[in-house]
Amino acid sequence: MTILDRSAIDGAAPGGSRERTTAAPASGTRQDGVVRATAVGALQLEAGGALPEVELAYETWGTLNADGTNAVLIQHALTGDTHVAQGEGDEPGWWEALVGPGKPVDTEKYFVVAANMLGGCYGSTGPSSLDPEGVPWGSRFPFVTIRDSVRAEARLADRLGVRAWHAVLGGSMGGARALEWAATYPERVRHCVVVAIGAYSTAEQIALAQAQVLAIRQDPHFNGGDYYGGPTPVAGLGLARRIAHISYRSEPELNFRFGRRGQGAENPIEAPGHAAERGRYQVESYLDHQAAKLVNRFDANSYIAITEALMSHDVGRGRGGLVRALAKTKAEFFLASVNSDRLYFPEQSDELARALPGEVPVHSIDAKIGHDGFLTEIGQLGGELRRKVFTL
Ligand SMILES: CC(=O)SCCNC(=O)CCNC(=O)[C@H](O)C(C)(C)COP(=O)(O)OP(=O)(O)OC[C@H]1O[C@@H](n2cnc3c(N)ncnc32)[C@H](O)[C@@H]1OP(=O)(O)O
Numbered sequence: 096m097t098i099l100d101r102s103a104i105d106g107a108a109p110g111g112s113r114e115r116t117t118a119a120p121a122s123g124t125r126q127d128g129v130v131r132a133t134a135v136g137a138l139q140l141e142a143g144g145a146l147p148e149v150e151l152a153y154e155t156w157g158t159l160n161a162d163g164t165n166a167v168l169i170q171h172a173l174t175g176d177t178h179v180a181q182g183e184g185d186e187p188g189w190w191e192a193l194v195g196p197g198k199p200v201d202t203e204k205y206f207v208v209a210a211n212m213l214g215g216c217y218g219s220t221g222p223s224s225l226d227p228e229g230v231p232w233g234s235r236f237p238f239v240t241i242r243d244s245v246r247a248e249a250r251l252a253d254r255l256g257v258r259a260w261h262a263v264l265g266g267s268m269g270g271a272r273a274l275e276w277a278a279t280y281p282e283r284v285r286h287c288v289v290v291a292i293g294a295y296s297t298a299e300q301i302a303l304a305q306a307q308v309l310a311i312r313q314d315p316h317f318n319g320g321d322y323y324g325g326p327t328p329v330a331g332l333g334l335a336r337r338i339a340h341i342s343y344r345s346e347p348e349l350n351f352r353f354g355r356r357g358q359g360a361e362n363p364i365e366a367p368g369h370a371a372e373r374g375r376y377q378v379e380s381y382l383d384h385q386a387a388k389l390v391n392r393f394d395a396n397s398y399i400a401i402t403e404a405l406m407s408h409d410v411g412r413g414r415g416g417l418v419r420a421l422a423k424t425k426a427e428f429f430l431a432s433v434n435s436d437r438l439y440f441p442e443q444s445d446e447l448a449r450a451l452p453g454e455v456p457v458h459s460i461d462a463k464i465g466h467d468g469f470l471t472e473i474g475q476l477g478g479e480l481r482r483k484v485f486t487l
């Protein structure tokens with residue numbers, strides 16, 4: 096295992112880097128919230144083709160106990176990373192309300208692992224990584240699925256000495272990854288927590304994803320995916336993020352928050368001359384901001400790779416359909432949806448619950464903002480998770 100050297104892994108990738116501690120921990124020493132990477136070997140891919148050498152980046156918190164029963168895998172969403180919770184003195188993580196000392200996923204009791212998705216740009220092998228000849232994969236990076244990432248993650252588990260997870264949990268695409276773990280490795284998942292996603296990507300979810308992928312592909316700087324070392328497709332990636340972000344938030348939230356107001360002194364109606372010079376509505380400025388933030392931290396090819404992996408999400412594929420696929424799982428499931436989610440509708444979590452063996456309730460996260468409630472309001476699940484999953 097190596098401590099992550101982003102310069103070697105990301106090549107000339109724009110954005111996508113997170114400054115983290117790089118000092119190697121002494122063997123066996125606990126070091127919370129520090130990005131490391133490990134090689135997991137060559138990977139044959141579900142859709143064909145192979146990656147000759149795969150590395151997965153990950154962070155850990157806490158310590159694996161002697162009988163290996165306290166390991167927890169937390170799976171990030173589409174543009175998420177491995178930083179679920181605060182490490183030693185650094186910035187908070189994206190599920191800070193859930194993970195940490197004394198929190199529902201108590202890092203004094205559990206050994207928590209978070210891995211960057213295969214195809215990503217936070218340290219795992221992805222399109223911006225260097226191929227064996229030292230050239231960024233770019234357009235040659237193969238199509239990977241959620242299942243491919245889960246199979247690579249299983250090898251990471253082997254290397255960490257984790258035979259079975261006490262729990263695998265995730266929201267949105269992280270939930271898809273958690274569900275795939277339970278279906279692919281029934282013996283290795285005791286609890287599976289799936290938040291704000293259903294059993295498969297629906298036609299509408301695929302449709303929204305296609306628009307995002309095309310926004311990037313049609314950027315003149317995309318160059319078929321081989322843009323490293325040159326201008327990058329920031330306009331396309333920014334447009335993709337705008338499309339996505341609208342779907343992450345609810346219509347009432349946008350309306351209440353921004354209404355028809357202009358941004359600051361900008362007036363969207365009284366344009367001075369050319370239409371392109373008109374002022375912006377507040378909501379346009381907000382989306383501009385969300386787009387700018389993403390293009391500064393994410394690689395466009397990774398966005399495509401992971402989005403297409405999420406389009407492939409279908410736990411029943413090749414397993415005789417949903418019910419038969421889920422009948423083979425052995426995990427205890429904990430499902431939750433966000434009541435205002437207009438991307439992964441609560442009904443899709445209900446459908447997943449019905450297809451699972453036994454009676455599985457769907458917990459409801461009460462949020463006004465929509466899908467992103469699985470990030471901002473995750474604390475609402477803390478009590479139920481302590482009672483049902485994290486009982487140590
Ligand atoms: C599970 C995962 O791994 S995902 C990883 C975490 N996800 C991300 O980081 C994705 C990007 N971020 C997000 O999706 C969201 O910010 C969340 C869900 C994390 C948090 O949501 P919220 O707290 O509701 O933040 P919100 O959507 O309101 O955005 C606030 C930002 O918009 C800016 N903003 C608000 N109004 C305007 C406006 N009119 N014009 C310009 N910018 C504006 C704020 O200044 C703030 O900027 P900052 O983030 O740079 O501080």
Ligand SMILES: N[C@@H](CCO)C(=O)O
Nearest residue numbers: 172173174175267268
């Ligand atoms: N904000 C989340 C939403 C997708 O679930 C992300 O960027 O990954």
